[in-house]
Every structure is written in C-alpha cells, then in structure tokens.
Amino acid sequence: xxxxxxxxxxxxxxxxxxxxxxxxxxxxxxxxxxxxxxxxxxxxxxxxxxxxxxxxxxxxxxxxxxxxxxxxxxxxxxxxxxxxxxxxxxxxxxxxxxxxxxxxxxxxxxxxxxxxxxxxxxxxxxxxxxxxxxxxxxxxxxxxxxxxxxxxxxxxxxxxxxxxxxxxxxxxxxxxxxxxxxxxxxxxxxxxxxxxxxxxxx
Amino acid sequence: xxxxxxxxxxxxxxxxxxxxxxxxxxxxxxxxxxxxxxxxxxxxxxxxxxxxxxxxxxxxxxxxxxxxxxxxxxxxxxxxxxxxxxxxxxxxxxxxxx
Numbered sequence: 001x002x003x004x005x006x007x008x009x010x011x012x013x014x015x016x017x018x019x020x021x022x023x024x025x026x027x028x029x030x031x032x033x034x035x036x037x038x039x040x041x042x043x044x045x046x047x048x049x050x051x052x053x054x055x056x057x058x059x060x061x062x063x064x065x066x067x068x069x070x071x072x073x074x075x076x077x078x079x080x081x082x083x084x085x086x087x088x089x090x091x092x093x094x095x096x097x098x099x100x101x102x103x104x105x106x107x108x109x110x111x112x113x114x115x116x117x118x119x120x121x122x123x124x125x126x127x128x129x130x131x132x133x134x135x136x137x138x139x140x141x142x143x144x145x146x147x148x149x150x151x152x153x154x155x156x157x158x159x160x161x162x163x164x165x166x167x168x169x170x171x172x173x174x175x176x177x178x179x180x181x182x183x184x185x186x187x188x189x190x191x192x193x194x195x196x197x198x199x200x201x202x
Numbered sequence: 203x204x205x206x207x208x209x210x211x212x213x214x215x216x217x218x219x220x221x222x223x224x225x226x227x228x229x230x231x232x233x234x235x236x237x238x239x240x241x242x243x244x245x246x247x248x249x250x251x252x253x254x255x256x257x258x259x260x261x262x263x264x265x266x267x268x269x270x271x272x273x274x275x276x277x278x279x280x281x282x283x284x285x286x287x288x289x290x291x292x293x294x295x296x297x298x299x300x
C-alpha cells in the first residue's frame with residue numbers, strides 16, 4: 001500500500017458513507033431540542049394547573065416554548081444548509097416531514113383550543129397521533145425498524161390519553177416525550193457522532 | 203514509512219468492493235442487495251462473491267425472506283465488521299501520518 005492508495009481508500013469510505021448516510025442523516029438535534037422544550041413546558045403547565053395558576057400564563061408558556069423551538073430550529077437549519085452544497089432526497093424528505101409535523105402541531109396546539117374546535121385535554125392525544133404518523137413515515141426513509149415501533153408507541157399513547165382524558169394526559173404526554181422523543185434523539189445523535197468520526201477521518 | 207507494520211492491514215477490507223460494502227452498511231441498519239449494488243456500483247455476480255467473503259469472516263450477516271413470493275436477502279453489518287472498519291480507518295490514518 002502506498003500513500004496514494006491510503007488516501008483513495010479513505011476517500012472511498014467517506015463517499016460511500018456519505019451516500020448511504022442519506023438514510024441516516026439525522027443528527028438527532030431537532031428531536032432533542034423539541035423533546036426537551038415540550039417536556040419542560042408540559043410539566044410546567046401541569047404544575048400551573050395543579051397550583052391554580054393556569055389561565056393566561058399557560059398560553060404564554062406555550063407561546064414562548066414554541067417560539068424558542070422554531071427560532072432555534074430555523075437557526076440550526078440555516079447553519080446546516082450553508083454547510084452542505086446539496087441535500088440528498090432522504091434528508092429533504094425527513095426535513096419536510098418534521099417541519100410539516102411542527103406546523104400541524106402548532107395549529108392543533110394553538111388554533112384548536114382557541115377556536116373552541118378542540119377540547120384542551122384533547123390536544124395531547126391529538127398531537128401524539130400526529131407524532132405516531134411522522135415517526136412511522138420517517139422509519140421508511142431512515143430504514144430503521146425501531147423508529148416505526150416508536151411511531152406505534154405514540155399511537156398507543158394517543159389512544160390511552162383519549163381514554164384517560166382530563167389533565168392527567170399532561171404527565172402521560174410528558175413521559176412519552178422523554179421516552180419516545182428525547183431517547184430516540186439521543187440514539188440518533190450517538191449514531192451520527194459515531195458515523196461522522198469514521199467519515200471525517202483524514 | 204519503513205516502520206509501518208503491513209501486518210496491521212485487514213486483508214478482507216483491503217479490497218475496494220468489500221470496503222465499500224462495509225462502509226455502506228455502517229450507516230444503515232440493514233440493506234438489501236439492490237441497495238448495495240447501486241451504492242457500491244458493481245455487478246450482481248461480483249457483489250455476491252464479495253458479500254459471501256464478508257459473511258465468511260463474520261463482518262456481515264444476511265437474512266433471506268420472501269417478499270411478494272420473491273426471495274429477498276437483506277444484509278447487516280455485525281459488531282465485528284463495524285470494529286474492523288474502525289480499525290481499518292485508524293490503520294490508514296496511522297499510515298498517512300508516518
């Protein structure tokens with residue numbers, strides 16, 4: 001083996017990993033960001049209700065949480081877009097699925113209850129059903145079966161919350177966020193770090 | 203470069219096709235034959251030979267099943283294969299630093 005061979009082999013590994021990584025491009029950062037934000041907000045909302053401090057502060061809590069989420073997501077997205085000249089179709093689809101999910105969740109979370117079209121207790125189970133769909137579709141793009149199981153878990157949780165009703169849907173949704181949003185985020189992040197270490201070898 | 207130990211080079215991975223297959227599998231949970239053929243850009247026969255070799259050394263595992271009555275084989279990288287790729291990259295890096 002000469003130096004040229006070694007350079008070519010490393011280049012080959014990087015190219016192939018980059019190409020096949022179109023299915024695992026997610027670095028987990030958005031899952032973690034939204035998982036942590038919503039978990040904190042949901043348990044804060046639960047505490048506000050239990051201490052009879054809900055009302056207007058409850059609405060502001062979500063305006064601030066969702067606002068921060070979208071702001072950081074936009075900054076992260078713009079930064080990543082400037083780093084990569086082109087995006088594989090898989091990454092574009094994943095981005096599209098989750099941006100759409102965010103928009104749908106924002107509409108359900110704010111417009112639904114404010115318009116009176118949706119009971120406030122029904123927000124969590126409705127959002128869980130949306131999450132289930134997004135995880136299930138994403139699993140096909142990632143080619144990761146466990147992601148589909150996360151989607152199914154969200155759907156089961158949605159059914160449970162529709163049956164439980166009332167404010168107890170909040171801690172259930174919060175716990176689901178930890179298990180089925182933050183934990184997958186950690187798994188994606190670790191996998192991305194490990195693959196990046198190999199792909200970025202110089 | 204004279205003190206570089208050539209024994210450290212993994213013979214199995216010191217082949218473009220096999221190296222590309224392992225690199226492709228490291229990013230996905232599992233992949234079917236067509237995905238690997240398109241990623242590695244080789245012929246069916248050539249890929250089959252290299253996949254067999256990778257299975258023999260335990261770097262890759264395969265599973266056969268029927269999808270709509272057609273046989274489909276999916277491949278996965280094993281922990282041994284993942285470690286081998288990491289070590290191979292480390293060896294190449296060491297070689298380049300010499």
